[in-house]
Each structure stands twice: as C-alpha cells, then as structure tokens.
Amino acid sequence: MMNSTKMRWPAVQPAPAAGMWRRQLLIGLVFGYVGVLIIAPLAALISGAFSEGLGAIIYALSQPDVLAAFWQTLFIAVIVVVLHTVFGTMMVWVLVRDHFPGQRLLNALVDMPFAVSAVVVGYMLLLLFGRNGVLAPLLAMFDIKVAFALPGMILATLFVTLPFMVRELIPVLKSFGIQQEQAAATLGASGWQTFWLVTFPALRWGFVYGIILTFARALGEFGAVLVIGGGIQGRTETATLYIFRALDERMYVGAYSAALVLGLLSLSLVLGTELFRRWRE
C-alpha cells in the first residue's frame, strides 16, 4: 500500500537536499536515545560479568545454590507453559467462539496481569494461601503447602504470564474462521477430531510463539515469586531471587553473570521468535 502511494506521488516528494539534514538529525537522535538507554546498559552488564574473566563466571555459575536456583526457574517455567497451553487454548476458544454476557469484561480482564504489580500479585496469593489466609484451614486439612513453597510460585507465575498465550492465539483463531471446522463437522468428524485435525494445525505457529513468550516471561518473574515464595535459599530461590540475594551479599560476579545468562536466555528466545516470525511472513 505504501509502495503504491509512493509511486503515485513521485513529483511532490520534498527535495532530497532540503530533507537530508532533518532526516539525519532524527535518525541520529533515535540511535542516540536507544544507545544511551538500552545498548550502553547491556554492554555494561556484559563487561561487568566478564570483569574478572570467564573463569570467574564459570566458577560463580557452577555453585550448587546457583544451579539449584536455575533449575527451579526452569521447572516452574515448564509447568506454567504446560498449564497455559491447555487452559489458554480453552480460554481463547471461549473468548472467540462463545458468546455470553460479560464476555467483553472477561476479554479485558485477561490483560490485567500486564498492569497489575507483581508484588500485588504475590500479596494477593499470600492473602489466599498464607498462614492466616482465606484458604488456610482448607490447605491445613489436606496438608498442602502453597505459600513459601513451589505451588505458590507456580500460581504466581501463572498469573503473571496469563495474557501471552491468549493474546497470541486470539487473532489466529479469529482469522482462521469457522468454515473449515464446519466442513469437517459436515463430513462427520467429532468435535475432538475437528479440533486435532483442523483447528490445532491452523493454530500451531500461534502455539509456538505463545509457548516461547510465556516461557521467557516466566524465566524473568521476580516480584510475585519473591513475595509468595520468600526466596528461601536452597528451597524457594529462583534465578531472579538468587540475583537479588547475590547483590545484597555483594557477590557481584555471581549476580552479574546470572543476570547475563538469564537476560541472554530470554532475549534470544524472544528476539529469535520475532525474527522467525518476520522471516515467515
């Protein structure tokens, strides 16, 4: 569309010489801003982590508590991705195909986790599952521990990552439409068959993107798991909580290299997905 407009109006393009300096200035301004705001801090993190050499990084990252923290993070992220893949699919179907009063509100509510503070999320879960929480008697009856334990941290991460899968799948399902499903149904396919053989394949890239973005976001969650998990070393410490503690205890190489690994991990996941998406389009 842009191209056709350009082609139709070649004569009134501003003279190149007049627009040149303005154009250079604006591009320079943007690169300067991005450089100071984003690139310089990123470079500082890399040089900070490498300040005592690669050996120090490897030593710091191979400490048992650091490894345990990273495993904990990965484990939570995997569980969260699985749950959101199942429930996210159901939610998307209900939001796109179903119609009932209050649906608009539901649709907006899904975005809530984008704006709710992670600390507030952790605190809400604490009010529900904590020592004096609303559900405390119930949990005590079944001897389940949620607060300051793994289930609470999974719940917190679930809350925070709720929108990613849903927002990824909704446009895909909407544009896929309903005709092919109807055709399958006319040919005698059951609902389940229709989903697996027709709808799911159409949504598969949406699933891939949604899973990666959910995973990346889950890796970086900090505030909510800090409040509900307590960051108990060796028990509820995730990678982000380790970084927080390491800074506090002035173990700078450990903090910086863990931050670098975590940052690069989610960065490569998200940017890789973005690049792949553009390449595929």
Place this chain on the structure above:
Amino acid sequence: MTARSSTHSLGLNRVAWGRQSLRAAVLAYLAVLLIIPLLVILRDGLQEGLLGFWRTISQPVAWHALMLTLWTAAVMVVINTVMGTLTAYVLVRYEFAGKALLNAIVDLPLAIPTLVTGVMLVILYGPQKALGAWLDQTLGWRLIFAPPGIILALLFITFPLVVRAVQPVLLNLDREQEYAAATLGARPWTIFRRVTLPALALPMTSGALLSFARAIGEFGAIIIVAGNIPLYTQTAAVFVFGEVESENRAGASAMSIVMLGIALGLILLVDWLQQRQERETMP
C-alpha cells in the same frame, strides 16, 4: 427422517453441553487465578471502611510513595511518548543502514527480565562505577538510589509500548493528505503537526497509558536501581513489599487497592481506545 432429526438434535445437545462445560472451566480458571484474589484483597483493604483506608493511604510514608510513583511515571510517559513516536516515525518513513537492527532493538526491553534491567543500569550508572562516579562528581547527577534512576528504569522497560502502538498505524496511514499539504506549500513540521500527528493521537494515547500502567506496578528494576528508602526512593510497589515483609496488612492492602484501581481503570480505557482505533481503521 425422524431418526435423522433426532440424531441431529442429539449432536447439537452434545455441542451445547461441551460449550457449557468449556465456558465453566475457563471461568473457573480465571476465577481462581484472577477474580478470587482480587476480591480477597478488596475485602481486606476495606475492612476498616473507607475512612480507615484513607487514613492508611494518607500517612506520610505511604503518601510519598504513591506520589513518587505517579510523578516518575508521568515524567517517563512524556519522554517515552515523544521518543517512541519519533522512533516509530523514523522506522516507518526512512530507509537507512541499521534499520532492521533498530527495529529488533525496540523489542529488547520486553525480552529482558526487569530485574536484569535494574542490574544493568546499576552497573552503568552506579555511584561506584566509572560513568556513575563521573556524573556524580562533575555534574552532580545522582542517578542510582535516587528518583532519576527510577525514571531511567521505567523509560527502558516501557520503550517498546509507544513505538509498537504507533508504528502499525503510521504504516497504514494514507499519505495523500500529507502530499496535499506539501503541494499547498506547508512546511514539513507543519505537515507533521497538523496532518500526521492528529492521525496518531489515538495510538499515542494508548501507548502512553499502557506505559503508565506498566510503570505504576514496576518492582524488580526499581528496587535494584532506587533501593528502598522511605520518603525518598520508595515507590508504591516497594512500599507494598515492605508492608508485606513487616506483616502490616492494612498498609499493604490499602496501597494494593489503589494500584489495582489504577491498573484496572487504565486497562479498560486502553481496551476502549483500541476498539475505537479498530473501528476507525476498518470502516
């Protein structure tokens, strides 16, 4: 005929039943994850009535935290809206070396955990570091463990939000009006201000509001960059964290309600603005 219609209606019933249970499952999931926690915090924060709520919020430390959160977010929004719109403009309208790179860098802040963002900024601008010490001694600028650090962290985190809101609208903008203005002798800045900018008002507003909502709740980057100094660098989220740590439920709940109210209001507003945008672009 009778047999066929009866199997048909049986099938419909099965679909209807499946639809009902799916809807119920989704509502239950959302209720457990979102709605019940929200109701619990509401009940907890308003336990002592509106007056008690107001007394908690208007105490100096809480009030300062709330005001600090609001003004740093407001400063961020102004800078971010200008620079985000400019970045989107440059990305859409100009061809230059490194354009694809710039486009990728825009997404970078979304991909980096905010705690890591905080660590980065402390390494670069921290008082013990080369650049931070230089800024402190020669210019007297204290960025880290001070309010400017909060603004810097918020700018980093929210940078993609305005760019990605404005970029698609600018890309689809019909340029005929701009060319018409140019033929009538309008200068580039006038064209931008009088023709392009009004068309971008809606996406700029939703990007700005999203940034603001995001900034109100930010915790990870801020606690690293600004620390937790009451009446100086303690923001609303950090205040809630402190109250939870010291088991002061009244303070934590009251501030949480304020933050949730702002978040919910802004989310609904952005949702409404985006629907308007969709209606405008798809007549």
